[in-house]
Amino acid sequence: METREFKPYLVLIILLAAASIAYALTVSYEISSVAGIEVRLPHRIGEWQGNELRYCQNPDHRQEYTAENLEDPDTCPECGFEMSGMSYWERQILPDDTVILKKRYQHPSQEVVLASIVLSGAERSSIHRPEVCLQGQNQRITGSRVISIPLEGRDDLDVMVLTLRRTVPGPNNTTHEFLTYYAYWFVGKGRETPHHIQRMIWMGFDSIFNRVAHRWAYIAVSGARVDHEDETYLDQIRQFVSEFYPEMVMN
Ligand SMILES: [Zn+2]
Numbered sequence: 001m002e003t004r005e006f007k008p009y010l011v012l013i014i015l016l017a018a019a020s021i022a023y024a025l026t027v028s029y030e031i032s033s034v035a036g037i038e039v040r041l042p043h044r045i046g047e048w049q050g051n052e053l054r055y056c057q058n059p060d061h062r063q064e065y066t067a068e069n070l071e072d073p074d075t076c077p078e079c080g081f082e083m084s085g086m087s088y089w090e091r092q093i094l095p096d097d098t099v100i101l102k103k104r105y106q107h108p109s110q111e112v113v114l115a116s117i118v119l120s121g122a123e124r125s126s127i128h129r130p131e132v133c134l135q136g137q138n139q140r141i142t143g144s145r146v147i148s149i150p151l152e153g154r155d156d157l158d159v160m161v162l163t164l165r166r167t168v169p170g171p172n173n174t175t176h177e178f179l180t181y182y183a184y185w186f187v188g189k190g191r192e193t194p195h196h197i198q199r200m201i202w203m204g205f206d207s208i209f210n211r212v213a214h215r216w217a218y219i220a221v222s223g224a225r226v227d228h229e230d231e232t233y234l235d236q237i238r239q240f241v242s243e244f245y246p247e248m249v250m251n
Contacts, residue, residue, distance in 0.1 A: 008197050015204030039119050039217065041103040046243040048105040048113065054083045062088040066104060097121025105240070112223065113240050119217040129196045130184050130220065131162065139166040146194050147183075147234060149241050157245060159185050160194035161237065163225065179225040183237045189214040219248075 043050050052067040058081035065083070067073045074083050084091055086100045094100075099119040106112050134141060143163040148156035166178040185192055186199045188206075193199055199216060206212055221240055225233045 008201070012197060012200055012204065015201060015208065018204070018208050039099050039101060039117050040248075041101050041115055041117060042247045045105060045240070045247055048107050048240065048243070050103040050105045050115075052085070053102040053104055053114075054085065055087045057082045057084055057088055057091060059088060095121045111236060113236065114220075114222045115240075115244065116220045117217055118220075120215050130182065130218065134162065134164060134182060138168060139164055147237070149238050149245075151242055151245055157185065157192065157241065158194045159183050159237065159241065161234070179227065179230075180222060181225055181233050181237070182220060182222045183241070184218055184220040186216055186218045188216045 041050060041052070052073070054065045054067055054070060054073050056063045056065070056076040056079060058076060058079050061076065061079045061081065063076065063078065064087070065077070070077060070083075075081075076083055085102060086094065086098075090100060098121050100116065102114065102116040104112060104114055131141060141162050142165050145161055146158050147161055148158055150156050161181060161183045164180045164182060166180065168176045168178065170176050185194045186196070188199065188202060191199075191202055193202075203213065203216070206214060221237060221244070223233060223236055
């Protein structure tokens, strides 16, 4: 490993070690409830019409619904189990005070985008690298890059874009392929980054020098890709995020 590549990790290790010591020694260390963002997903974003997603928590059902089709968004219409904004698995993995909001947005052109906000609770483990959850038995990450999205009245926003390929077995030994993208960035109080490692460094910095641990959120936008050569999805991300961003109230 080259020294240059190693550096951020070294800085991180030192910061985290120092943070642990600071945490152990100080009584004035505070877990702040201040988030860098207000957790809300608007009903409309420009021409995009949003619909909240709800998940059945019955381990044998785990069905996904859109809230507009439900009389009671807290009760599964089929099995009567409790419903949540988190999927069954997210609820198993994440601490109880994690907040997740998900909406499915549809454009009059029939394009569909899924937007989500995950806000960490007191336990900061609720936010990790999204890559960890996206790699699965039938799904793999085929690429990643950071794109800049021009926004009015401020600097460009850097967003991490992953391309994904999921395969599902069909009848007669056929395989169906689904190509998607997953774009995300992290938001802390007064801070934004597409890099998980940068977020970890800032968290270490804040805990040592400011003695606070702010609540971080990550915002994700995902959708479909037409084929392996398709790059039009990047325009979809740019268009959606540039309309979505001003709707989010920053602290
Ligand atoms: Zn159910």
